[in-house]
Amino acid sequence: MNSWWYATIATTVVALITGFVWIALNIGRRNSSSSAIKSKEDYVAESAVSAASVFNNEFREELKNRGRLHFENIINENAMFLQQDLRLTTSQLNDFMKEEIKKVLREEFATYEESISTAKNQAIEAIQKTQSVIEEQREVMQKQIGEQLSEEKELAVARFESNMGQIVNHYILDAIGGEIDLTDQLDYIFSNLEENKQAIIQDIRHGA
Amino acid sequence: MELKLPESIASKRDITRLLRAMEAYSEQALQRRVSLKSAGSQRPEPAMPRSLGELLEFNSLDNSEGSFKELGAELTRVKDESPVVRVAFSSYPDDDVLRKIVGWFRREIQSDLLVQVGVQPMIAGGCVVQTGPNRYDFSIRSKLLGSTKEFLGVMQRVK
Numbered sequence: 001m002n003s004w005w006y007a008t009i010a011t012t013v014v015a016l017i018t019g020f021v022w023i024a025l026n027i028g029r030r031n032s033s034s035s036a037i038k039s040k041e042d043y044v045a046e047s048a049v050s051a052a053s054v055f056n057n058e059f060r061e062e063l064k065n066r067g068r069l070h071f072e073n074i075i076n077e078n079a080m081f082l083q084q085d086l087r088l089t090t091s092q093l094n095d096f097m098k099e100e101i102k103k104v105l106r107e108e109f110a111t112y113e114e115s116i117s118t119a120k121n122q123a124i125e126a127i128q129k130t131q132s133v134i135e136e137q138r139e140v141m142q143k144q145i146g147e148q149l150s151e152e153k154e155l156a157v158a159r160f161e162s163n164m165g166q167i168v169n170h171y172i173l174d175a176i177g178g179e180i181d182l183t184d185q186l187d188y189i190f191s192n193l194e195e196n197k198q199a200i201i202q203d204i205r206h207g208a
Numbered sequence: 209m210e211l212k213l214p215e216s217i218a219s220k221r222d223i224t225r226l227l228r229a230m231e232a233y234s235e236q237a238l239q240r241r242v243s244l245k246s247a248g249s250q251r252p253e254p255a256m257p258r259s260l261g262e263l264l265e266f267n268s269l270d271n272s273e274g275s276f277k278e279l280g281a282e283l284t285r286v287k288d289e290s291p292v293v294r295v296a297f298s299s300y301p302d303d304d305v306l307r308k309i310v311g312w313f314r315r316e317i318q319s320d321l322l323v324q325v326g327v328q329p330m331i332a333g334g335c336v337v338q339t340g341p342n343r344y345d346f347s348i349r350s351k352l353l354g355s356t357k358e359f360l361g362v363m364q365r366v367k
Contacts, residue, residue: 169352173332176348182297182305189335190312192346196337197316203339204291204318 004081008074012067023054211282213314214266215307216259219324223287227280229257234276286320293317294338296326298347 024047193200217223236254256271269275293313301309310323328336331347338344 166353172352173330173349176332182299182301185333185335186305186308188333189309189346192334192344193312193316193337196344199342200293200337200339200344201317203342204293204321207291207340 005074005078008077012070012074016063020054027054211279211286211320212267213286213320214259214262215310215314216262216303218306218310219322220287220292221324222259223283223322226257226259226263227283227287229260230276230280230283233257233260233271234273237271286322290320290322291318291339292322292324294324294326296328296331296336296338298327298329298331298333300327301325 217226233254233256240253263269263279264271264275267279269279295309306325309325313321313323328347331349332352333348334346334351336343336345336347
């Protein structure tokens with residue numbers, strides 16, 4: 001952008017100088033026809049008059065207008081270049097922002113997805129662990145319950161058999177109670193008395 | 209005098225009954241003698257209770273007043289001082305069984321031992337002997353109830 005500006009200014013200056021020189025030459029050619037040999041002071045005076053006559057108000061005004069016009073053209077051109085440049089820059093900036101935002105969003109979503117996936121895997125792992133623990137506990141409990149049931153079953157059977165024994169004994173006692181003749185029992189009674197004779201004697205002697 | 213008790217006189221109650229019978233017999237005998245002296249008619253001789261007759265015969269005594277007096281004192285002494293054994297059966301024993309039981313006790317344990325008989329139908333058979341604080345259970349009930357293990361063994365074999 002700056003190079004264009006410098007080039008424009010340089011071109012303008014060269015054009016001005018060229019214009020001055022051309023005008024000066026034209027004026028010199030006009031004056032040279034009137035007098036053949038002039039002195040240096042004459043030339044200087046003539047040049048001063050010529051310069052004064054050249055750089056009159058109209059010339060200045062013309063230069064100003066041309067300069068203004070040229071400046072405006074340059075300004076317009078530069079403005080156009082600036083506008084194009086700005087548009088380009090804006091467009092590039094938009095594209096860059098879009099890309100950056102896309103990149104950031106992509107990264108964030110990737111991170112989010114990764115964290116979700118990690119959480120999911122951890123949850124699955126935890127659930128699997130819990131499941132395996134529950135399974136183990138279930139097996140242990142099953143075994144314990146089985147053993148307890150087996151023990152209780154044995155106890156119940158033992159209790160039943162014991163009670164059954166007592167029930168049968170009581171039935172026998174009820175059935176035969178009073179039915180057995182004492183005469184038939186005498187041998188049994190006497191054998192028991194004989195076995196415990198000494199004890200009975202001791203009881204009697206010690207004051208039964 | 210050393211009184212020998214026959215097997216028919218087992219318990220204190222028997223002795224009490226015997227003493228009453230002796231008293232009644234003595235009274236009747238006295239009245240007979242009195243009536244003979246005063247009215248000249250003779251009352252029939254009073255019937256001697258069998259237990260009294262047995263006792264007199266067992267001890268080789270006669271039915272005189274002196275004998276009765278001596279016998280009465282001795283019976284009272286035995287009733288008050290002799291040791292007592294309680295024997296329970298499932299049913300009341302007949303005389304024969306009772307005599308055998310009493311005979312064994314008097315033969316093997318002590319000659320003047322008194323045996324008080326009771327009934328406990330639930331023992332089913334055998335007997336239960338109580339000598340003061342000690343109890344000897346020879347009943348069938350205790351045998352049956354104490355043989356649950358054998359019963360279980362039988363059940364196992366039956367299975």
